[in-house]
Amino acid sequence: MKTTGFKRLMVVSSCGLVLSGTPVAMAQELVEPSQEQTTEETTIQEPEVLEQEQPAPEQEEIKAEVVNEAPVKKTLPVLNGVKNHTIKEGETFDPKDGVTAQDEQDGDLTDQIQFTGSVDTNQAGTYTLTYSVKNLLGESATATAIIQVEKIEKQAAPLPQPRAFTLEINDFTALRHSDLKAQIIERLVLKEVNGDPATLDDVATFTIDQPDATNTLGEKTISLSVTASDGTVSEKTITVTVVSGLRIETADLTVIDEESFDPYAGIQAFETASDGSEIRLGAYDPATKTGIEVIKNTVDLNKAGLYEVRYRVHTSLGETAERSIRVTVIVKQVFDPTIYLTVNDQDMTVGEELTSEKILGWAEVLGASHIAYEIVDQVIPVDAYNRLTTAGSYRIRYTATKEGVPSVQKEITLTVRDRVCYSAPTIQKRILRTSPQLGSVRTERTLPKTGETKSGLLNPLLGLSLIGLVAFLKRERLLSKLMGKK
Template identity: 30%
Template structure:
């Protein structure tokens, strides 16, 4: 059915609906009484089908059409029918007479026409592109194009049915071959022109904040809507019990409303946390007698308050700096919101051991050895303890060459002891080296440049040859001026013994 046929169809449908409305309101028995020439059998069949059509379609149209206008129209129709119930068959025939002047229809013809015109649930098939067609009742706001939504008849003050103007309904192309743009075999359908409105969405997550901060609930939520876009600025906080100065878990509820009044709500939890302050303390060690300051090197920091060192308290301290031992010191710090931390450290009080100063020695056979000579001792707490040094082992024999040991021990007033062992090397008695020359005098002429080592050697009983170790001093010899001078030769052995020899020099 094309659009050009719509007015004629609409007129026919109006007449049919008027008939059904009249029949449904007055009663099917009254309706069929208007035409006594109709066959009794046809009258009964029409009566049953009209009842069915009236109940399943017309009443449903009135029930599902919620607009005030159509509700009023329904009332007008029923009222008009009741008022005209007693009018003559001629008056009813004039109401339904066609505008083109065609002759009147009999009541049975009208009824049968209505029956054949009105669709029923079992007659309506919504064609889809699926391989198998299924029979599906069509909602009132979606009907096949061949059966546009019928208008409700309105009766004017004179009892005549007003024919409403035809309104082109919106169409979705079902893909059939009825002139639509798309391919396929489906029928075009009329859809509800009123667009749907989606609910706006709030985006907000649970949060954890630090105590004492500035809390703004609007910083944690955004909103958007398919139709309105960004609605963040329209968010309202409808519930907020957050106390940013007290630890706990709270709730914030947001609401946002779009431009057509559709609203949504969302709630999040806000956890207010107070980080405990942190103490920076370490174990310590002091010497007996040292002054102990428990706050030395101690600090504290808090996430919310920053540096809280000034809030640190010593809540426990049993340190005795006069007696060696292990002691404890306990610290406590509390932030401005009442959260505390405690730490305990150990303090070792130790007695410093005394020190002994004694060195290894080398002696020659026959030398005198005093093991305490040059030995000293001291202690941090007691001071000089040299007089307390004891020789607990000494095997030195200066009559024989060899390696020997001496062990010393010293104890302080607190009972701390120190022990030290030194090594004593005893060597054979050292003899001095000897310088040998070929002559006892050196004769030269003015301007000579002599080799002062010609004929000179040195030997040592312990070290052997020491010729390379000889040192020559000719600072007093003037080779440019005749005269008598002296040259000095000197050599030292490994034992530290030195031999010196002076030789006369004559310059002519």
């Protein structure tokens, strides 16, 4: 392309001064309204010389002179920052980001940049953008950018982790016909794999393999199964012992020869029903094979001494248990001056209260006016509240006396056993000491007088009445004890 120059029309006075410098092109426009101009070359025509009137003699002669200026250099605008890009599907993309344009003559042309084409960043593919810009002279520049949108491979959703549970429950004992599943649910502790607590509301199903296991007695192996919502199964096995709830109470008896003896007076037995209530068992019934059966009875009412009665208890479920009692038989003649003293070995537990009155209360005596006791070999340790503090075996000697009658002594063994979880490190101990001397408040009691008087005739009558009274009172007291336990 050729460079087009401009010529200026210089009007020079006759004295050589430049009066005006209008460009030839402009001067030509003043002469002609329009003139063709091509993109390749612009031709400047010399203006026609107009005839001018001859100046007056006094005026200066004006001369026109054409002066050539340096030609204007044409430059194309430049686009910068048009680059190919690769982006990920879904990313943000600005087509004009970083794209600028400039021209040597016009300066910054960034605001004049245009582009064609578009980019859908949500759809993978290849897109073309064409940028263009023009300067003030109409010169333009173009550039092309390729935008590659890459598809993102979506990862598969992670599979749900299996939800298992830890089942915590101990072996236990259940009554017959009780609701086994309800008892298991009450005791069962559920935990997540990470140790967090859970409930049965968090699981789909809960089952046990033997819901009717309590219908029969004995040890049963029960399998528990908990199924989570995702189908994961957690299992545990426990042992459940089914019992009938048999409760047996016994009491030793003392029988005087005048009394009738009932072997069932020393035992009571109860069986727990399915609803939790207790049913008292009577004497053994061969038809139903339930009740209390006497399997041993060595009592001889005609001979004073200590005897044993043994029982076997049968429940409606076939469960059996055996117990025994001791029976003391006292045979006394009306005028027999002999003192009768009956007292048996005793069992107690650490922590139980032991007083002199209780020790004396263990003895049954006839024909004596005083009863006393003494601790043999070693003392019995108790605390400030008369509670036993030390397990062991202790000998106690009883002495029954009556004026004019030889005294009677008998020794027993008191066995003190440890109690589970009993602990009293700060208990203040003191020693229970007793004296065998008669008349001691703590170690003896005064018995009803047997009627010693100066009248020989009154003595037999009073003695007979006293023996009958004592026998009646003993029987009433024994019956009261038994009735209180019913």
